[in-house]
Amino acid sequence: AQSVAQPEDQVNVAEGNPLTVKCTYSVSGNPYLFWYVQYPNRGLQFLLKYITGDNLVKGSYGFEAEFNKSQTSFHLKKPSALVSDSALYFCAVRGNSGGYQKVTFGTGTKLQVIP
Amino acid sequence: DAGVIQSPRHEVTEMGQEVTLRCKPISGHNSLFWYRQTMMRGLELLIYFNNNVPIDDSGMPEDRFSAKMPNASFSTLKIQPSEPRDSAVYFCASRGGGLSYNEQFFGPGTRLTVL
Numbered sequence: 001a002q003s004v005a006q007p008e009d010q011v012n013v014a015e016g017n018p019l020t021v022k023c024t025y026s027v028s029g030n031p032y033l034f035w036y037v038q039y040p041n042r043g044l045q046f047l048l049k050y051i052t053g054d055n056l057v058k059g060s061y062g063f064e065a066e067f068n069k070s071q072t073s074f075h076l077k078k079p080s081a082l083v084s085d086s087a088l089y090f091c092a093v094r095g096n097s098g099g100y101q102k103v104t105f106g107t108g109t110k111l112q113v114i115p
Numbered sequence: 116d117a118g119v120i121q122s123p124r125h126e127v128t129e130m131g132q133e134v135t136l137r138c139k140p141i142s143g144h145n146s147l148f149w150y151r152q153t154m155m156r157g158l159e160l161l162i163y164f165n166n167n168v169p170i171d172d173s174g175m176p177e178d179r180f181s182a183k184m185p186n187a188s189f190s191t192l193k194i195q196p197s198e199p200r201d202s203a204v205y206f207c208a209s210r211g212g213g214l215s216y217n218e219q220f221f222g223p224g225t226r227l228t229v230l
Binding site: 032034036041042043044045046049051090094096100101102103105106107108 | 119157158160163170171206208215216218219220221222223224
């Protein structure tokens, strides 16, 4: 069975500092990987995805993520955090071996950017 | 495009009552998902429709829950009878393009409180 682990319930970072939100996954075969963000009282919004190719994926709002196959990780990064980045971040995975496979979401990491 | 539309946004009901949640996916999207989000269990997939046909309902908690998609522009999630443990935020999401690695677009959610 596929799974996603977000080991940190909360990440605190000072405004202007780089941020990292960690994600590791387990899936049969090669993965499709996603990051979503959820602001208070809103639905999830797509940030970026890895399908194949370049391991560094760039997404919305200056976010990027690096796919590391050997470490089965897909950490979300941003060079300089903004207060407005404070939100709940979800990593998600799906296998790409064909047929139906559901997308499995992690438990979420709350990012708090401190002014 | 207005995005995924859900109604009502908030629902407060008493235990034993029937609850119906509604969703209008993004026009042209052929996949629709119902999720439930709670603090304890995180984000859970309840049911997935493709081209109006239920493909995966393994996440539906029990017979009290049912979902329909009578056409490409409308879906309902019904709980009958409702119980306090059903209190959660219910999200509808849609996906287009026919590709399993396309991102999902989430609605704003319905916050259900069962007293």
